[in-house]
Amino acid sequence: TKDIAEKVVTLLIKIGVEASVEQGEILQKIEAPITFDVCLYIKAIEDLPDTIGTLSNFLGTNEQKTLELLNSYPCVILGGVSEATVIALKNRLPKNVEVNFANPSTSLYCLELINDDQMAHHQVRQYLKTISRKENNNTSNSYRDLSYKDSQAIWRQFQSTGAIRLTNQSFERYEIILEKLNEETPLNSIKETLHNTIDMPYEIMDEVLATLPVQLEDSINVSDVKSRIAAYESNGLICNKKKVSNGFRKLVIDEIEDQKETIELLSHFIPKENVASQLQIPWYAPVPLSDLMTRYAIAKLESIGCDASFEEIEQFV
Numbered sequence: 422t423k424d425i426a427e428k429v430v431t432l433l434i435k436i437g438v439e440a441s442v443e444q445g446e447i448l449q450k451i452e453a454p455i456t457f458d459v460c461l462y463i464k465a466i467e468d469l470p471d472t473i474g475t476l477s478n479f480l481g482t483n484e485q486k487t488l489e490l491l492n493s494y495p496c497v498i499l500g501g502v503s504e505a506t507v508i509a510l511k512n513r514l515p516k517n518v519e520v521n522f523a524n525p526s527t528s529l530y531c532l533e534l535i536n537d538d539q540m541a542h543h544q545v546r547q548y549l550k551t552i553s554r555k556e557n558n559n560t561s562n563s564y565r566d567l568s569y570k571d572s573q574a575i576w577r578q579f580q581s582t583g584a585i586r587l588t589n590q591s592f593e594r595y596e597i598i599l600e601k602l603n604e605e606t607p608l609n610s611i612k613e614t615l616h617n618t619i620d621m622p623y624e625i626m627d628e629v630l631a632t633l634p635v636q637l638e639d640s641i642n643v644s645d646v647k648s649r650i651a652a653y654e655s656n657g658l659i660c661n662k663k664k665v666s667n668g669f670r671k672l673v674i675d676e677i678e679d680q681k682e683t684i685e686l687l688s689h690f691i692p693k694e695n696v697a698s699q700l701q702i703p704w705y706a707p708v709p710l711s712d713l714m715t716r717y718a719i720a721k722l723e724s725i726g727c728d729a730s731f732e733e734i735e736q737f738v
Contacts, residue, residue, distance in 0.1 A: 454503060456503060456525075457523060458497050458524075459499040459507055459521070459522045460496055460523075460592040461491065463518050464518070464640075466713075469491075472491070472515060473487050495593070495594075496713070519642065521642050527569070529567065529568065529590045529591075530588065530589055531564070531565050531566075533562055533585065534563075534585060535584065535585065542562070549575075575587070591643065594643065595641055595646050596663040596664075597636070597660050598634050598660060599634060601633060602657055606656065606657025610657060611657045634661075637658075650662065669710060669734045670711070670731040670732065671705055671733075672706035672710055672719070673731060674700065674729050676726075676727060678725065678726030678727065686725060690710060690714055692708070695707045705732075719731065
């Protein structure tokens, strides 16, 4: 009402805000602002410590909490924020940190059944039938292209069971796999493309091209997949995509230069009681690690002369 509006204006003016009262009928309809969820991917894993520090300051959280956010899949670290906030965050982070954002209300979602609770799985499937969703043909535990409305209804109904995972498909990541070469494209041109696009050394190209298929890129956002594959194919490289797994990884060490230094480094990723005093090669980590921690562990191990890699764990942990 007018009298309340005038009182509010008086208060606002006292604290330095320019304000006035206007007749309601001349106001335009005010629409709710569009907000976004924000997801990060650290392309240069050595930037992890700097990223944690910057995010902790930006979010007002301690570093342990920030690391927990980064360890989630997908790594959604903010929800319901303005585009201005997204830009402010992007400007503060290291340049090799990829910032993706999406409007949650217009996104599509993927539902996964992630434990062995068969009763909960049955209940979820029955609920999906009531909203006319068909089971995914590739796996009985995955349902794609759910609307925001449907996904939120499912989440409210089954979150407490611990049997479901919902992810925004806008944040999915894919590998790019080189399957074969276009025989009409000169080999020298193909090698030049590999060198210029992914910095592949010329001296290893013959060996790589003799053992196709081979991974060209390990993780790119879904929004870039189509254009990236088209660019490769226009240069004679016939590629396919493979969705990056949501699961955990098993760290593998095939070569060690210094046992003591390696064991000390591993203690930062794996409880000391789970690491033997002498590592046998090949060594397999006794506990699973997230994708982020696996990548960081491999980078640190390679920096001290180890040959390290990972194996995917099919079952959710």
